[in-house]
Amino acid sequence: MIGFSVNGKRVDLEVDPSTPLLWVIREQLGLTGTKYGCGVAQCGACTVHINGEAVRSCVAPVSRAAGTSVTTIEGLSPDLSHPLQRAWLEEDVPQCGYCQSGQLMSAAVLLREKPAPSDEDIDEAMTGNICRCGTYPRIRKAIHRAAEMVAKGGAR
């Protein structure tokens, strides 16, 4: 039995501890917002937070989550109110949308650690997240916009 919290809710699961956290989140917990893209920590589509840190859940065994607090895209905000989500809406960022959960989860850690990120900070934090549609220019703009919202006294 492996226990941890997901988006603030306690779960206890009978699961092979070597199973990647990604598949436990998607299949056992039914939270399909976290995506499978590569399985080898190359694309970032599976990014979640474990105790606030961005983790590629496709290569993290579920055992690593034991006793921790996991946040997925479904837990980023209950109502699209996270400044990044608001900025994503304003900049019309997603195209196909498949990578966007991972993009947002990586950006959320960046914004928390660097509330006014430079372009170099964005490069560093976001280069692990691939977007095949090519939404990078809009992601960059949206992160800057979210930072402005935070600076102006918006949420978080």
Next chain:
Amino acid sequence: MIRQKMIGQETTSENAGRGIQRRDFLKVTVAASGGLLIGFHFFGVTQLASAQPPLGSSFMPNAFVRIGTDENITVIVNHSEMGQGVYTSLPMLLADELDADWSKIGYEPAPVDPKYNHPVFGVQMTGGSSSVYSGLQQFRQAGAAARALLIAAAAQQWNVDAATCRTESGAVFNGTRKLTYGQLVGAAAKLAPPANVQLKDPKDFKLIGKPLKRLDTSVKINGTAEFGIDVKLPGMLTAVIARPPIFGASVKNFDDTRARSMPGVRKIIAIPAGVAVIADTFWQAKVARDALRVEWDEGKMANFNTSTMMQDFRERAKTPGPGVRKDGDADSALASAAKKIDAVYEVPYLSHLMMEPLNCVVDLRADSCEVWTGSQFQTVDRANAARIAGLPTEKVQLHTTFLGGGFGRRANPQSDFVVEATHVAKAAGAPIKVIWTREDDMQGGWYRPAFLHAIEGGIDASGNAVSWRSRLVGQSIMEGTPFAAMMMKGKAYDPASVEGVDDLPYAIPNVTVECHQAEIGVPVQWLRSVGHSHTAFAVECFVDELAALAQKDPYQFRRQLLQKQPRYLGVLDLAAQKAGWGKPLPKGMGRGIAVHFAFESYSAHVAEVSVTDGKVRVHRMVCAIDCGQYVNPGIIAAQTEGGAIFGASAALFQELTFANGRLQQTNFNTFPVMRMNECPEIETHIVESKEKAGGIGEPGVPCAAPAIANAVFAVTGKRIRRLPIRLTEAV
């Protein structure tokens, strides 16, 4: 989902030709898939009964719109949403004519039904950058017809002449009286649809032409958008398939002793695609699949190497090939040219590499079958699922989910990912989801074909281009499919191999285009911008080489040769002007330019690059696009940015290679995609135009590679003749 493309200017005969080819192809597809609907869909105002909400709570004036008593309006979209914005741009067309309140507009994927067939291609599908231009009249008429019914219902209620009523923001008005569309649902549902409707004068558009925000963003940023891979059914099992490591190989025998005993494994079965492991969860199926020991009959491709293949291509390019175009006498003009130059361009196989790997859910029952997948080819996929299931087509329902990227891969002529999932479902005895791992997806074939394109050109003593001879070698996309005969109409080449050079627009008096068709057992398919993805590279790089030969500026050289091509000239000038062509750049940086016509739109790019230690860095791309009358400039900019990045990824990084029949690339680490830190600044400038609407999903791709390659020449003096760019090999 959308893809835009359009019916070209009537003055451009090449455009018409291209349209016809695609149309033919789709007719054939239909015939080959079991006699489904053939021909064109004409818009008809008919009462539609598809899966509907409770009686009385809404009505459908026609197949494309449902109006609720709660004022919500749902637009039924017959193109797949794969990022290109069809769930927004097509509803905009309908909502504008309907005078709807945009905040009440929603979207819904259409079920598979002949009434949702592509109006040009004759089957239900998404491709060819055609969704918006082909849906333009269809969705506008649907909106106008619905509006007419609502006005008629209100006029009847008020006992006034319909002509004295007006509509605005989801309501009918007469003087000070007002009835909302929701209030009119019951009355309108009892009326006969109008025979004819008047469309708006474009000057009265309220939505069309505005950069409205996409309707599908919210669900894509909170995890609720449902892609094929997210579909979950009660009792569903998951399968992962061991597919041959070599194209054309087949299972000789397999040992599943270990795999069978692994946790969660339910069944292991041989299917035509390979060996399928069915388990409770993906991870269990994947681990057990990897534990299978399969012995393959390796087949004819066991010794296939791309390096040898390209050597063969080079040899073939030395001999004349089947003719595609012949203006004047290129050979004689070459012989008498003052100066001449030749170059051989080579591009590799490419993978579509959608972020969402292929997958398909099938729930097969005794007398019915339901399929959920991100399809670009609904009519064909449904027919193929029915064929494998042994059911009549009408017993199969196909549900289109969001597509995590398509780029052409999810319009497979053989429905490969649907067919194998249906095979697995037959054996599973439960609803089944087949998931391809990233490696399965990359190694599963259906690539953009590798091509070699040899060009010889000459100029006269004044520096005017007088001769051009293109000779291509590569695989046909159509050959070997059931559609080859009709698509190619007895031609010895595939039109999709030469699109983008067969219509060479430059004023050169002697032009020859030839194409050798290579027969190779690697499955190939259309990939975003298809033939244009390689012809634009060769053509636009060679034009630069001719300009250098004539000692002319590459932009001015093109201008001179495009004097009779105003739309080419328009985008070329716009891109050059916005990029500051001719203005000094910092040391170590250079600019390159390219212009191209594809999918009924004109595009030009200027790239600014630097080169450090042999590594190319693209700093800025300025893109000009003329797609005629446009619907949503925000989406056009997004598609152009994305297209430029897609093309730049291929130009800088991407190559599939085979050794001993085995693909050498497996994942993003060996087949890279451009990342945030490599992404240039991109500007898009749209030409204001009253021309017919053109496509936008693909036209942003072709110019990226030649603009970058030409910029690399400007910096280094080295010609790039092979993609991806490797400066150590450059000429």
